[in-house]
Amino acid sequence: MKKRNAFSFGMILSLCALTACVTSCKSAPQGAPVHPLDLLNADSSFYLKMPQKTDSVLVTRLIQSSVAGIREEDASAIASRADCVYAGLERRKNETIIQAAVSGSVPGSGVTKLLRRDKSWESASVFEKTVGGDPSEYSYFTQTASGMQVAFPSANIACIGSTVPSMLAAYHSHAFLGDTSHAVPDAVYEWLTGDDSQIRFYAVKPQSFLTVLTGANLNLKLAYVRGYMITDTQHDDQYIMTIEFEFNDERMIKAGEGLLSLAFGLTSSQTQLTTPTHLTVSNIRINKKQLYKLFIL
Numbered sequence: 001m002k003k004r005n006a007f008s009f010g011m012i013l014s015l016c017a018l019t020a021c022v023t024s025c026k027s028a029p030q031g032a033p034v035h036p037l038d039l040l041n042a043d044s045s046f047y048l049k050m051p052q053k054t055d056s057v058l059v060t061r062l063i064q065s066s067v068a069g070i071r072e073e074d075a076s077a078i079a080s081r082a083d084c085v086y087a088g089l090e091r092r093k094n095e096t097i098i099q100a101a102v103s104g105s106v107p108g109s110g111v112t113k114l115l116r117r118d119k120s121w122e123s124a125s126v127f128e129k130t131v132g133g134d135p136s137e138y139s140y141f142t143q144t145a146s147g148m149q150v151a152f153p154s155a156n157i158a159c160i161g162s163t164v165p166s167m168l169a170a171y172h173s174h175a176f177l178g179d180t181s182h183a184v185p186d187a188v189y190e191w192l193t194g195d196d197s198q199i200r201f202y203a204v205k206p207q208s209f210l211t212v213l214t215g216a217n218l219n220l221k222l223a224y225v226r227g228y229m230i231t232d233t234q235h236d237d238q239y240i241m242t243i244e245f246e247f248n249d250e251r252m253i254k255a256g257e258g259l260l261s262l263a264f265g266l267t268s269s270q271t272q273l274t275t276p277t278h279l280t281v282s283n284i285r286i287n288k289k290q291l292y293k294l295f296i297l
Helices: 009-019 056-066 072-081 109-117 164-176 186-192 206-214 250-264 288-294
Strands: 046-051 082-092 095-104 121-129 135-143 149-154 157-161 199-203 222-231 238-247 271-275 278-287
Touching: 046 186, 072 082, 121 164, 135 164, 149 164, 157 164, 186 199, 199 206, 206 222, 238 250, 250 271, 250 278, 278 288
Parallel strands: none
Antiparallel strands: 046 082, 046 199, 082 095, 095 157, 121 135, 135 149, 149 157, 199 222, 222 238, 238 278, 271 278
């Protein structure tokens, strides 16, 4: 049996599918629209946005790899109803702490049967006060073996991670109490809400991200790394990626550019210095298998 002590990005999607049919005994009230990114906290070192339309086949395969026994047609049906996944990941020792908010609309009948057969989840509730002071109940489920939690506070948002009660509190605050703030850093929020045709990511703590991506321990004194991926129309097993590197010290640029070109196998024409501390590396081809590693920092 394969041991799973860390949750992959595919498991995020599959858990989203399972939670789509999970609600409390009484239907949750519908409040103001809530952006999924408003539900993530500021504790993650790596943030990600993956629109389903970027690569529905990839999403389907990720679900298949994470849900034992699921049929391809069922996985495809689930993937078609997930609009976009926003996730925050933090690597701690031998585990990855995940928060994910998924927008979409997943049909409940078949997925409900999968959830009911799985006896490894326990249910609980949290209560948030309305403007009038009355309690509003939100149900969530916890997988006993891993501590992973899931909830579905509205008809189009699923919450997944190890801190789902706090995500439910944020949802309630935005939906019913008029909150318009977000905990995610402004720069991250602005980047991830851009271009919905791209997989976008932002590494607030870029060192571990760069190590996983290149296989090399590059200490470049970076402030952040951000980038995006689009499907390679010539090769369906890979993406074309652009990454932007912001350096804390412009004296590191020259050495950093050489090391990055070597790590990615690029020529100098594929790098561009846009400011004294900002380097863009473009036209990086990344295999989708590398992508799986990238998402479990």
